[in-house]
Amino acid sequence: MAIEDQIRELEDEISKTKYNKATEGHIGKLKAKIARLQQEDEKRKSSKGNTKGFYVKKAGNATVALVGFPSVGKSTLLNQLTGAKSEVGAYHFTTLDVVPGVMLYNHAKIQILDMPGLIKDASRGKGRGREVIAAARSADVILLVVDVFNPDISVLYKELYDAAIRLNQKKPDVTITGGDQGGIIVKPTVKLTKITKETIKDMTAAYGHVNATVVVREDINVEQMLDILAGNRVYIKAIMAINKVDIVQHDELDKALELNNIYRCFPVSAATGLGMEELKQGLYDTIDMIRIYLKPQGQEADMDVPLIVKRGNTVGDVCELIHRQFRSNFRYAMVWGKSAKFPGQTVGLDHVVMDEDVVCIIVKKNF
Structure with a gap:
């Protein structure tokens, strides 16, 4: 059976399984198997060498990637922040390549990358999504750019999450050390409330480990354990620019801010330059x-x-x-x-x- 078919079969089984404490371990094992198959599939595809990616030479003290849907004003925002010349147009997919610029602020040189807009299924390769996300993975900060009239980024967040990017998270404090014998031993140093030792053991085995010691130093959940097993996750700071606020009513801006209150948000107008100084300071502070x-x-x-x-x-x-x-x-x-x-x-x-x-x-x- 092809890898894609195996993944689809496992995903179908998860969708049919009601999640509760009794099924947590089983679902965890299925997700670990999927993660392992996906990793095998990625290795197979990369070995063919037929995927063209974006290459941008790093410059300056840090790199910020502009990530958003098509036509939210990323190119105009780049021009405001850096003076770079990125083509601007009121239609989808104006930016067909990664356009770099450098923002000078407080003696720092911050590289800003304007990238093609992400769409649904970008993490699966649609709309050159894999190449865009690969470029974003190397950034120090992701600046999420949204249109104030369409501030829901749930699709965008899912695509980044599915592409192994974790926004505003830290890598879980878990280590897996391989051994020659003894099977899988789980050693938590804290009380586990979100996952059981048995689930951790089952997931580790499902991912392909035979003999290993798993030391867990914080209270993690199934998804975090999956991240540790996969080992390809990147943890990137993120803030948000809510664009086009110069042509919006206050109540609409309030709704956009409330919807995205888990991020540090900056209302801006890329067209007029409104809010640019605050956004620059925000980027500088976030890079730390x-x-x-x-x-x-x-x-x-x-x-x-x-x-x-x-x-x-x-x-x-x-x-x-x-x-x-x-x-x-x-x-x-x-x-x-x-x-x-x-x-x-x-x-x-x-x-x-x-x-x-x-x-x-x-x-x-x-x-």
């Missing part, structure tokens, strides 16, 4: 970038032009941004600021920097 000031050895720090890095970056990350050989020739660094225990603290590559730190990096003399 910080400023680092560099101090050459024996000189004063350059406090005019900061180096932009992401929160949580280390001295090693700073080295790589300055010069590709700084890390390999690194001796030590000195830090002044919030991350230092005292001014001029000597630190190593793993030291995590904080906003407005001053960093002096010392490299080997023969470098």
Whole structure:
């Protein structure tokens, strides 16, 4: 039986099974089998090498992908944010390729990608959906762009979810370690209320593991366990721009905001530029970038032009941004600021920097 037929058969069985505590484990096993088959199908298709994807070279400090239905104003929004020239037209599928632009804000260079609109079944390849979603998977932030007159993104969300993109979620704290014997052992370190140890064990076995230890450090559900088993999920921050608010009544905007209240929403008009500064600040805050000031050895720090890095970056990350050989020739660094225990603290590559730190990096003399 073909993989597609096997998946369809399993999906049909799930649809006919009423979900309750008694059937949770069975449904979980079926979903794990589907996930495994889908992964096999993806490997088979990719091995043929006949799928053309979008390639965009990464630029700047971070990347934002504009994701939305066709004709919601993504191209006009890109032009407002970056000054890039993306073709604009009042008809579907104006953008047939990924169009990049760079937004300069607070010394940061943020790459913005305008992509073709997503439609129903995009995750299955309709309307070049697979290529669009593949480009979105590499972004640091997804900016959901919606038309205030059609603010329901349930279809859009489902397509992203089916394409293994998890918006505003963190990867579940679960690890699976393979072994040579002993079968499947589940070790929760917290009380499980959304899933049973038996279901976790059954799903792990259904996905193809024979001997493994599953350590569960948070209270997860069936879908989260499925995400861990699949291993191909990406977890991306998302905010929303509600476009065309310059031509809408307040009650309609209120409805759009209420419908999408799980996201941080920014009412904008791509046509007039209304709300652009607030949206730029929102993107900057969501990426969570910080400023680092560099101090050459024996000189004063350059406090005019900061180096932009992401929160949580280390001295090693700073080295790589300055010069590709700084890390390999690194001796030590000195830090002044919030991350230092005292001014001029000597630190190593793993030291995590904080906003407005001053960093002096010392490299080997023969470098």
